[in-house]
Amino acid sequence: AQTVTQSQPEMSVQEAETVTLSCTYDTSENNYYLFWYKQPPSRQMILVIRQEAYKQQNATENRFSVNFQKAAKSFSLKISDSQLGDTAMYFCAFMTQGAQKLVFGQGTRLTINP
Amino acid sequence: NAGVTQTPKFRILKIGQSMTLQCTQDMNHNYMYWYRQDPGMGLKLIYYSVGAGITDKGEVPNGYNVSRSTTEDFPLRLELAAPSQTSVYFCASSYATGATWATNEKLFFGSGTQLSVL
Numbered sequence: 001a002q003t004v005t006q007s008q009p010e011m012s013v014q015e016a017e018t019v020t021l022s023c024t025y026d027t028s029e030n031n032y033y034l035f036w037y038k039q040p041p042s043r044q045m046i047l048v049i050r051q052e053a054y055k056q057q058n059a060t061e062n063r064f065s066v067n068f069q070k071a072a073k074s075f076s077l078k079i080s081d082s083q084l085g086d087t088a089m090y091f092c093a094f095m096t097q098g099a100q101k102l103v104f105g106q107g108t109r110l111t112i113n114p
Numbered sequence: 115n116a117g118v119t120q121t122p123k124f125r126i127l128k129i130g131q132s133m134t135l136q137c138t139q140d141m142n143h144n145y146m147y148w149y150r151q152d153p154g155m156g157l158k159l160i161y162y163s164v165g166a167g168i169t170d171k172g173e174v175p176n177g178y179n180v181s182r183s184t185t186e187d188f189p190l191r192l193e194l195a196a197p198s199q200t201s202v203y204f205c206a207s208s209y210a211t212g213a214t215w216a217t218n219e220k221l222f223f224g225s226g227t228q229l230s231v232l
Contacts, residue, residue: 004156006156009154042225043202043225043226044223044225045204045206045221045223047220047221050220091156091157100145100162100164100208100210101147101159101162101172102147102157102159102221103159104149104156104157104158105156106154106155106156107154107155107156
């Protein structure tokens with residue numbers, strides 16, 4: 001079974017700083033997808049970024065980028081120029097191609113301080 | 115465009131009571147899911163459906179039942195509520211053709227139902 005591990009339960013940085021959230025996963029599959037979801041206090045689940053395992057290039061969405069290390073099974077999220085609105089729980093998630101089911105990590109609570 | 119709608123938003127149950135969490139989507143998605151999120155934890159899959167009339171168990175199905183009589187609706191039934199079922203429940207949907215998501219496909223979530231069993 002696939003597992004996703006986020007080893008940082010909580011993180012806190014100052015506004016405008018850069019922060020990196022860690023995620024590792026375990027799978028024997030070769031084709032899969034990885035995701036980062038943001039969950040603000042409103043409870044809404046918001047897709048931040050996704051990465052296809054077959055793509056070597058790291059995904060980027062504005063201030064959000066990932067460092068995808070397939071051999072190490074690592075998928076970290078970097079938030080540049082952090083903003084107060086980035087304060088939320090962040091979940092790493094994994095899906096095997098064809099499985100159509102997301103497996104989530106435990107989450108990292110990120111606080112951006114003014 | 116409503117997306118994924120869950121009702122109710124909050125509910126308190128007594129041990130042994132039953133209830134149905136409603137979920138409906140208006141995006142003509144074929145896949146629908148129920149997740150639960152325990153405090154400080156990630157989401158765990160309860161049940162999912164790949165289309166009307168088809169359902170399957172996820173990681174934590176015990177104590178729950180689902181049905182998918184239409185494409186739009188995917189209700190989750192709790193028959194004998196227990197304190198261990200206190201959680202936030204999320205319904206989600208997505209669209210896939212064949213065996214995989216399209217390049218830009220994603221999971222759409224409802225706003226969640228906070229359930230407490232006392």
